[in-house]
Amino acid sequence: MTAVKPGDVEALIRRGPDPRIAVLLLYGPDTGLVFERAKRLAEAFVSDPSDPFAMVKIDGDTLAQDAGRLADEAGTVGLFGGNRTIWVRAGSRNYAPAVDAALKAEITQARIVVEAGDLAKSAPLRTLCEKSPKALAIPCYPDDERTLADLIERTLKENGLGIAREARDVLAASLGGDRGASLSEIEKLALYARGQDTVSLDDVEAVTSDVAASVLNTLIDAAFSGRSADVERDYRRFRHEGMDPSVMLGSALRHALTLLSTRLAGEGQSASMMVGNWRGLHFRRKATVETQLARWSPPALRHAIQLLQEAILACRRSSHELSHANASSTLLRIASEAARRR
Structure with a gap:
């Protein structure tokens, strides 16, 4: 097994993975952490990260259409020689067969860095990399x-x-x-x-x-507290200020994930006790979050998380106008569900 423990990740990145490891899979709910670690590992392997021949970026959906392309890219010799990094960004389709093909190929001067989402333990990509001696599965959970x-x-x-x-x-x-x-x-x-x-x-x-008292929390708290009118008002304001819809959805997703983990960790506790264990929660939000914890059950939160994940993927594939419409309707749907649970 080549799964890395969360507490060992930073030390691994500092010293550098074994050069015989061909594939580095980074996954987890904290997309900012996944990206930051993927970037460090991708850039550390090449002499000039700005060189497009040394640093090749591929979308996962592209690999899903051509399972042999990743192995071909990893086996290609750079224009001026030297190491190459193939940086794979997450897509909406299954590209595990492409990673499997790359693991079966002979790779010497290339590193494949796969930036994935929050993969379940049974996810094909995670299972594949955890079982292969030529890959590392690196979890990226919220910072302790x-x-x-x-x-x-x-x-x-x-x-x-x-x-x-x-x-x-x-x-x-x-x-x-x-x-x-x-x-x-x-x-x-x-x-x-x-x-x-x-x-x-x-x-x-x-x-x-x-950071926990960021401006987006007014919108997120309105949604998870069931205040639809406030969601509409805040969303219009953030849109007018140029906020990207996927950023708003991503913030809502992180909040839902934290609500879920807090509910699961505090099973049998009161909502006020769970709020007391919520690290970094701004004191002005404690009453609102306590209400949310009391109102949302783990199954309902898992459904909300699924809605938000699907909406984020839809935003990536849609036009700017459609992305805003999709993001707004998803947050209003969550607000409606929260109001129903009042």
Whole structure:
């Protein structure tokens, strides 16, 4: 078995996977973390990530139509020699046969990095990579305290900065479960502290906002609390501000996943006790989220998650106008279901 434990992932990326491993599968509910880790692994294998001959990007749907293309790409010699990375982005169709064909081929100077979604344990792609000695299946779950502390120190170090322990702990407590949002906050802090040697607690308090209290939470809380009128109002506002529909749906999906994991972990507990265990939840949202936890059952949340996943995929395949219509109707459908459960 070549499944990697979540706690070992960062150490694996830092030291680099065994060069004999041909396929690296990254999967999980945190799409920002999946992308960030895939990018690091893809770029680390080649001398110039901006070289299109060294860094080849392929959509999963393309591979679903041509199962032999991935193996062909991995076996192709670069124009100027050297290592090549084949970066596969997730699609809506099953491209496991293409990965299977690549694992059966002889690959020497290429690395295949597969950026997938939240794969179930029985998913063909995950099963294939976990069983193959030539692949690694790397899970990407929301950051815990240790991972966040490592992310903070590593990102600031790349910007020539250290951070005081107290400041690091306060910063980690303010970050949410989305890797992309966390990185944005840390990089903003690094920019603010440029010219210093160390980031202090005053710097953290002056710059960082609570990611869990992001502006999109007004829309998300309205949907999962059953306030359809507020969903319509907030959606119109965010659309007018240029917000991408898939971003709004992605935020709703992460919230639904967190609601579900909190419900499952707190089985037998009251909603108020579960809220107390919700790491990074802004105090102003606690009453609203407590109501949501009491209202939504695990089966209902799984259905909402399925609706959101399908809507995100539809947005990728639709025009801008259709994407907004689809995203809006999905959030209103969730709000309707939440109101029915009142």
